[in-house]
Amino acid sequence: MKDSISFRARFLYSDGQKLIDEIKVIEVKNGVIIEEREKKWDIDLINYTAIPAFSDLHLHFPQFWTMGKFKGTLFEWLEHIIDEEEKYNNLKFAEETAFYFKNALIKNGILYAGVYGSKHARTIRYLINFFKRYPLHIILGKVIMDRGGNTEKEWQETLSLLKMYRERTALIPRFAPSVTEEMLIRIGNYVKKNPQTFVFTHLSETKDEIATVKKLFKNYSSYTELYEKTGILSQNTLLGHGIYLTDDELNTVKRNGSWIIHCPSSNFFLHSGNMKTKYYLDKGIKIGMGSDIGAGVNLDFFELMRIAYFNSSLKLHKLLYMATRRDALGVRFLGGFKKGDFADFILLKGYPDIDEIVFKYNSSLIKEVFFRGKLIEENLS
C-alpha cells in the first residue's frame, strides 16, 4: 500500500520576503511534505487555490459567545467579560462551547491557535484533552489572576497543568494589572528553568492600562521593563497588542526574541489604538496575528488581514505571512508548501490573486481544509 499521497494544485503563499504563486505537485507522507514534483499526482485540486492554514495567535476561549457584544473601552468591557468567564467553572457549559469553538476554528481555516482559557484549572484540563482529539494544533492555558487572591493556590494549579501538559499548555498571566509582582517573578523563574514554555500575556493595549501598570508597579520604568525584569520574556512569549511601545520597549522585545501579536479587529472594536505595524516590522520585531475574540468581532482571517491593512499599509504578502505563521507556536514554518513543512492548508474557491484574497474574500469562500495532508471531514454544522 502506498504510504504517501500527492496533490496537484495552485499554491499561493508568502515566505515573508515575497509572494510565491505556483502550480505544482506536492507529495505528503505522515502529514509532512516530502517532495515537490513535476508530474503525476493522486488528487487533482487544480481548480482551486491552496493557501497555508491560518494561525490565530491570540484569542480567548471563554469569550466565544461574546463576539460583537459589550461595546466600550477595555476596562469597561472587561467588567462584563470577567462575569462571562466565570460561567466556565461549569464543565458542562465549557464542553458545549468547546464543540462550537473547534468547529468555528476549522470552518475559518484556523488550524493553529494560542488560546487563553478561563481561570478554572479543571476546565482547562478538560479542554486540552478535548482539543487534542481534533485536527488542530492548539496551545491552551489557564488564565492567571492572583491580584487580590491567593498567589500560592493559583501557582500550584498552574504548575500541575504544566506538569501534565507541558507541550500543550502555556503560562498566561492575564495582564500586569491582574497579577502580582510575586507571581510574575515565579513565572519568570519557571521560564528560566524551562525555556520551551509558552507565555501568553497582554502588553500596552490602552493608555489607561499603561497608567494603571505604572501605579501598581512603581519600581519599573515601563510596562515592558516589568516583563523583562521579572523574567517572563523569552522567544516563546507571545505579547498581545503592544500598541504603545516606545523604541526602548521595542528594543527590549527584540532583544528577548519575544513576539508581538497584532489584533487589529479588537484594537478597532475597543478603540484601543492603532499599532504601527510597518514600523515594528522594519525594526525587526516578530509579528503574528490574533483575532482576539471576543473583542475581535469574528474568526474570519480574510477580514482580519483587511483590517490590518486599513490599520497600517503593508505589502499584502506580508499580511498573508503574518496570518499564516506558525513558528510562534513552536512549529517550523518554511513558507507553507516546501519540503519539510506540515501539509496544513486551505483550499479556496476560484483563482484569486493576493489583492482579491485580502480585499474581497471571506471564510465562506473556503472550499475545504486539510490537516497533515488529510481532508477534514468533520460535520461542522
Ligand SMILES: [Zn+2]
Ligand atoms: Zn486578549
